[in-house]
Amino acid sequence: QVQLVESGGGLVQAGGSLRLSCAASGRTFSAYAVGWFRQAPGKEREFVAVISWSGHSTYYADSVKGRFTISRDNAKNTVFLQMNTLKPEDTAVYYCASRYYSGIYEHTVMPNEYDYWGQGTQVTVSS
Numbered sequence: 001q002v003q004l005v006e007s008g009g010g011l012v013q014a015g016g017s018l019r020l021s022c023a024a025s026g027r028t029f030s031a032y033a034v035g036w037f038r039q040a041p042g043k044e045r046e047f048v049a050v051i052s053w054s055g056h057s058t059y060y061a062d063s064v065k066g067r068f069t070i071s072r073d074n075a076k077n078t079v080f081l082q083m084n085t086l087k088p089e090d091t092a093v094y095y096c097a098s099r100y101y102s103g104i105y106e107h108t109v110m111p112n113e114y115d116y117w118g119q120g121t122q123v124t125v126s127s
Contacts, residue, residue, distance in 0.1 A: 002026040002116040004096050009121030012086055018123060020081040022096030030074035032100050033107040035114060036081050038092035038123075047109040048094070049081060054104035061109075064090075086125045093120040 008020040022034060035050035049060045049070040058070050067086075072079040079096060097114035101107065108114070 002029065002032060002098050004098060004116055004118035006094060006096050006118045006121040009094060009123045011124045011126065014086060014088055014125055014127050016086050016125070017082070017084045018086065020083065020094055020096075020121060020123075022079040022081075022118060024077045024079075024098065029077040029098070031102075032098040032116075034070075034072065034079040034096055034098045035107065035109065035111075036070065036079075036094060036096055037111055038090075038094045039120075040092040043092075045095070045111055047111070050107040050109060051079060052103075052105050052107045053101055057105040057107060059107065059109065083123070086123075088125050088127045091123060091125050093122050095120045 003025045005023045033052050036048040037045050039045040051058045051070045067084050069082040096118045098116045099114045
């Protein structure tokens with residue numbers, strides 16, 4: 001089992017920045033790819049960013065590319081999502097999720113392929 005806890009959400013003005021954290025406990029977190037997803041009211045959960053367990057591979061949704069950066073510190077069992085130049089359309093509950101992979105570059109953007117999820121953290125961007 002892997003337990004995930006997100007933090008760092010809040011209210012920010014458009015153009016501002018937030019840094020989300022996803023802290024893990026349980027099994028060896030360094031063997032797990034981690035993805036960030038978000039869900040706005042009345043919308044489907046959507047992929048935001050993902051990082052392989054090694055950190056060697058990352059991938060972003062087009063809507064956040066160039067503004068968000070995903071990174072990880074395996075020694076601290078934490079994955080980060082740095083969000084810059086935030087827009088009102090980034091408003092959502094943000095979730096992190098993890099899945100075990102053996103390959104150093106492996107990851108997935110499909111939410112139904114993840115095994116563990118956090119409870120989410122609210123991000124609100126005002127215009």
